[in-house]
Amino acid sequence: MGAIGFKFVVFIVAALLVIVSSLLMTTRKNPIHSALWMIVTFFAMAVIYLLLNAQFIAVAQIMVYAGAIMMLILFVIMMVSLDNGAQEQKRFPMAMGTRLSWALVVVVLLVELMFAALFYQATAKVGSYPAEAVASLGNAKTMGMLLYGKYIFPFEIASILLLVGIIGAVVLSRKNK
Amino acid sequence: MEPYYYTLESLIKIVVVVTVLMLGVAYLTLIERKFLGFLQVRLGPNRVGFWGLLQPIADGIKSFVKEDIIPDNADKTVYVIAPMITFVTAISMFAVIPFGDSFTLFGRNIKLVIADIDIGLLYIFALGTLGEYGVVLGGWASSNKYAVLGSLRAAAQMISYEVALGLILIGTIILAGSLRLTEIVEAQRNGWFILYQPFAFLLYLVASLAEINRTPFDMPESESELACGFNVEYSSMKFALFMIAEYAHLVTVAALTITLFFGGWLGPFLPGPIWFIGKTLVMIFILIWIRGTYPRMRYDHIMKLGWKFLFPAALANVVITALFVALR
Numbered sequence: 001m002g003a004i005g006f007k008f009v010v011f012i013v014a015a016l017l018v019i020v021s022s023l024l025m026t027t028r029k030n031p032i033h034s035a036l037w038m039i040v041t042f043f044a045m046a047v048i049y050l051l052l053n054a055q056f057i058a059v060a061q062i063m064v065y066a067g068a069i070m071m072l073i074l075f076v077i078m079m080v081s082l083d084n085g086a087q088e089q090k091r092f093p094m095a096m097g098t099r100l101s102w103a104l105v106v107v108v109l110l111v112e113l114m115f116a117a118l119f120y121q122a123t124a125k126v127g128s129y130p131a132e133a134v135a136s137l138g139n140a141k142t143m144g145m146l147l148y149g150k151y152i153f154p155f156e157i158a159s160i161l162l163l164v165g166i167i168g169a170v171v172l173s174r175k176n177k
Numbered sequence: 178m179e180p181y182y183y184t185l186e187s188l189i190k191i192v193v194v195v196t197v198l199m200l201g202v203a204y205l206t207l208i209e210r211k212f213l214g215f216l217q218v219r220l221g222p223n224r225v226g227f228w229g230l231l232q233p234i235a236d237g238i239k240s241f242v243k244e245d246i247i248p249d250n251a252d253k254t255v256y257v258i259a260p261m262i263t264f265v266t267a268i269s270m271f272a273v274i275p276f277g278d279s280f281t282l283f284g285r286n287i288k289l290v291i292a293d294i295d296i297g298l299l300y301i302f303a304l305g306t307l308g309e310y311g312v313v314l315g316g317w318a319s320s321n322k323y324a325v326l327g328s329l330r331a332a333a334q335m336i337s338y339e340v341a342l343g344l345i346l347i348g349t350i351i352l353a354g355s356l357r358l359t360e361i362v363e364a365q366r367n368g369w370f371i372l373y374q375p376f377a378f379l380l381y382l383v384a385s386l387a388e389i390n391r392t393p394f395d396m397p398e399s400e401s402e403l404a405c406g407f408n409v410e411y412s413s414m415k416f417a418l419f420m421i422a423e424y425a426h427l428v429t430v431a432a433l434t435i436t437l438f439f440g441g442w443l444g445p446f447l448p449g450p451i452w453f454i455g456k457t458l459v460m461i462f463i464l465i466w467i468r469g470t471y472p473r474m475r476y477d478h479i480m481k482l483g484w485k486f487l488f489p490a491a492l493a494n495v496v497i498t499a500l501f502v503a504l505r
Contacts, residue, residue, distance in 0.1 A: 031318065036255070039310070067306025068339065071313070075332040077326065078317055083427045139295045140356045
């Protein structure tokens with residue numbers, strides 16, 4: 001099996017895993033199981049990133065999303081419901097109109113997706129950071145140079161937003177004296 | 178043919194590393210018990226074999242033949258998966274740690290590291306966070322209140338110390354200019370990083386002890402209050418897997434410390450792997466020594482130490498190192 005064939009097989013497996021695990025995530029009754037399937041989804045996504053030569057993004061995905069954020073979510077679920085995390089089931093009665101409109105939205109999105117997959121064609125234009133250039137410079141280095149060079153402004157804005165978020169959380173969680 | 182040779186080479190390295198690691202872990206349990214015994218003025222295990230040398234094998238056989246109990250109320254799948262997560266992540270961390278120089282064999286340049294990847298240090302962090310899932314999920318799935326308390330503590334402790342741990346190592350990364358562990362070792366040819374980053378080394382030691390849940394930070398399994406915490410319901414080989422993972426983590430932390438601060442496999446006269454193993458053993462010894470010396474900290478003290486001391490100190494270390502490198 002050649003190198004391309006192997007990559008293709010890995011991609012198919014990872015893509016199927018993403019679909020199956022995200023379906024399972026939404027259908028599990030136990031919130032902890034949902035969280036676990038979400039971690040599997042993140043993992044499979046990281047594999048796809050690796051196939052795209054984006055090692056840094058892949059590891060950041062695992063470290064930040066699958067690691068830290070999901071750990072926080074698990075922590076909250078375990079804190080809120082210590083009885084095995086199982087929640088009593090509530091049935092949300094939904095009007096026929098609401099159901100139909102949701103179904104319509106899903107169908108439209110699916111059709112859009114299929115059209116995009118069938119008719120979208122790559123422009124064959126090579127960007128300024130093809131896989132070879134990134135490999136020769138180093139993945140983390142390329143990311144760093146872009147973030148702190150070309151995209152310094154959006155990067156700083158994002159950091160300020162996060163800082164505001166942190167301060168907001170501190171203010172909200174402070175006890176009134 | 179190149180992919181096949183590459184696969185073969187990697188497989189051989191993996192088999193060698195895992196074998197050495199597992200043997201090391203088995204005898205590490207004996208070393209730790211012996212050394213802790215001496216520190217507490219007793220003899221430690223000395224019944225099985227000469228000087229207790231067969232003790233790890235006896236422990237292994239015992240774990241295999243014990244009854245494997247799964248509690249009735251346990252979440253069975255998660256309960257079974259949890260030790261596996263801890264074990265696999267603990268072992269796979271070793272893949273990026275270089276243990277020797279490269280040499281040429283049959284016309285192929287062989288590096289003594291399993292995976293020389295560009296983002297080595299991040300990979301270790303990622304696996305470290307994932308490894309904690311085993312502890313958290315194991316405790317939760319046992320449906321035992323002590324176990325759940327243990328895993329809650331593990332989750333909170335991990336979130337707090339992960340941040341500081343990452344920040345502490347940024348100083349090292351700035352000095353080496355790379356996340357690749359082979360390059361970090363190479364950058365220390367003219368002076369180990371402990372000379373430039375002594376403060377970061379101490380912070381790292383504290384943070385990594387908290388990260389692998391060892392005394393004085395072994396809150397998730399504090400025997401005296403939680404009756405062993407997250408693994409209280411585990412028995413037989415599942416319990417043994419948790420233990421093996423814990424010691425594998427210890428070895429990894431020691432190996433990573435010497436890679437980041439003590440020049441890794443670098444050293445005069447002797448070949449790289451010997452220096453690597455020797456330095457790692459000394460580091461493990463220091464870690465056991467810490468366990469024998471300090472009492473367990475109180476939970477809120479651990480949290481305070483993490484957020485109010487380690488975190489600001491690590492930030493200061495980053496700023497000072499960056500300033501130093503920029504002005505040089």
